Amino acid sequence: MMNRRNLGRMAATLAVASSMGMHWAAFAADEAPDALIKRLSLEVMGSVRGDKAIQAGDINKVIALVDKVIMPNVNFRRMTAAAVGPGWRQASPEQQKRLEEEFKVLLVRTYAGALAQVNDQTIAIKPLRAAADDKDVLVRTEITGRGDPIQLDYRLEKTPGVGAGWKIYNLNVLGVWLVETYRGQFATEINARGVDGLIEALVARNKNNAAKG
Template identity: 80%
Template sequence: MMNRRTLGRSALSLAAAMALSLGLSAPALAADEAPDALIKRLSADVLSTVKADKAIQAGDLSKVIALVDKTVMPNVNFRRMTAAAVGPGWRQATPEQQKRLQEEFKILLVRTYAGALAQVNDQTIQVKPLRAAAEDKDVLVRTEIVGRGDPIQLDYRLEKTPGDGAGWKIYNLNVLGVWLVETYRGQFAQEINAKGIDGLIETLVARNKTNNTTKG
């Protein structure tokens, strides 16, 4: 079963990494912006944004949610991220269940994200050279967060999306060797096996309410 200990220290590092680098900034400048350039730009923008906003540093949840909806989500394929975290059960879920899963999963991540923003101040991001061909549609961008203690490994999986929203979209994150999607997939699978999709939704709702009460 999921509980607060399940995430542990790795999730806090993950949230801090997300706070540094999921881009509290404008959406991708252009469809042809390179994925490593996108990550570098977003990282620089978020550092200046957090340093200038005391409410974000204090974990103001409403402000963080508004920023995530406006600026982070355009750079993330969140449907793919949620589907991958839910695993095989996603295909059996109804459209309404899929919608609820996305909503509750986002709240779960945003609440963790909000708590970690207060820790972001003097860190910087170093983007490593991209090892990908020009025609690749799925790439790995490797970075390190430096500034406090040992460097934190932070890697991104991005996909090139076609159509009106063309550009690179983040669909998974790796902190210190732990991938976000795979971490949650194991937790969610336990809930689905025990209670089904509706049981997972109920657990996420309850967990989010508990987190909200704790944060006051």
């Protein structure tokens, strides 16, 4: 099971960057998925370096940063639905909204702790292995700087229509996929207490994390 330390490592990778990622000629008209990961890393790192409050873990500043830079590039509804699993279809629109909100808070607080520790880390983006017309790709990266190198991979999908582009919908840290990890935890809670029970558990977990700072 993924622990808080490993989730922090996962979150930290969006805040660091070093080598140039491979850019597909076939995606000249828009941003390639590996280029997207590189850009997000550079933008977040710039914000961290320029704001002492973010470095100190100011949750309000981190939420603002995540909302501005990261969330527009994440299919968070898909991520939440996949993490909740079959229970998502049982949930009302209001319950789904609450699940998204609380799941976001859970991940953002993990991110807040990670941002204070990324100044001396770098990320190498590995060559992209996919066809030019693929709509679902895997971007592989490796973080270096503290201890052993850390594997961090991203699943992205190409979305059509308004806001079209590559969206992150899953992350793999040290061989463990984020969505699948939470799915097991959430399924246990739903089986025991239903969707409302999962929402209550997330609220309690977030309050506990907030109290710990």
